[in-house]
Amino acid sequence: MPPDSPGASPGPVLLATYGTLMTGQINPLTPAVRARMRSLGPCLMDGLLFEIRGRTFRYPALILHPDGEPPPGAAPVHGEAFEIGATEAAAAPVLAETDHYEDCRMDAPARSTYLRLRRPIRFPDRPGTAEAWVYVYNRSVARAVPIPDGRWRGPDGPQHVMLTPSAGAAEA
Numbered sequence: 001m002p003p004d005s006p007g008a009s010p011g012p013v014l015l016a017t018y019g020t021l022m023t024g025q026i027n028p029l030t031p032a033v034r035a036r037m038r039s040l041g042p043c044l045m046d047g048l049l050f051e052i053r054g055r056t057f058r059y060p061a062l063i064l065h066p067d068g069e070p071p072p073g074a075a076p077v078h079g080e081a082f083e084i085g086a087t088e089a090a091a092a093p094v095l096a097e098t099d100h101y102e103d104c105r106m107d108a109p110a111r112s113t114y115l116r117l118r119r120p121i122r123f124p125d126r127p128g129t130a131e132a133w134v135y136v137y138n139r140s141v142a143r144a145v146p147i148p149d150g151r152w153r154g155p156d157g158p159q160h161v162m163l164t165p166s167a168g169a170a171e172a
Contacts, residue, residue: 018079061137
């Protein structure tokens with residue numbers, strides 16, 4: 001099955017975030033959806049991270065490496081992984097709301113600001129990889145600011161505040 005197909009992953013459905021969807025960031029997710037997002041803690045993913053800036057906003061944008069693989073020594077993108085459902089059907093309400101927030105139109109990718117793709121992620125505290133949905137920026141980053149260390153520090157500068165996985169992720 002292609003990596004971006006909805007039924008490609010057995011087991012719990014994961015969403016890996018690297019910006020405003022992380023715990024402690026301000027976003028418009030409803031409490032009901034946020035309550036369905038169980039934080040699994042920090043995660044790492046391959047890609048290049050940029051910051052998109054405007055007069056009244058700042059947000060991160062992950063793009064895939066042009067050659068498909070990160071060059072030796074490239075910093076991973078740091079984020080937070082969430083379990084969002086036991087099945088794709090159970091995860092659908094979360095994905096519908098996060099797709100809307102990220103301007104991701106699975107039926108019209110050319111019009112989407114972000115694409116939701118299945119990507120491998122790693123957890124810094126355990127071996128191996130897992131598969132997660134990741135929002136990948138679908139616009140030019142020619143005027144964006146590179147973030148070489150792969151850590152977006154939020155709209156006000158400091159690193160996001162992440163709850164520990166045992167504390168839950170129900171706070172928005």
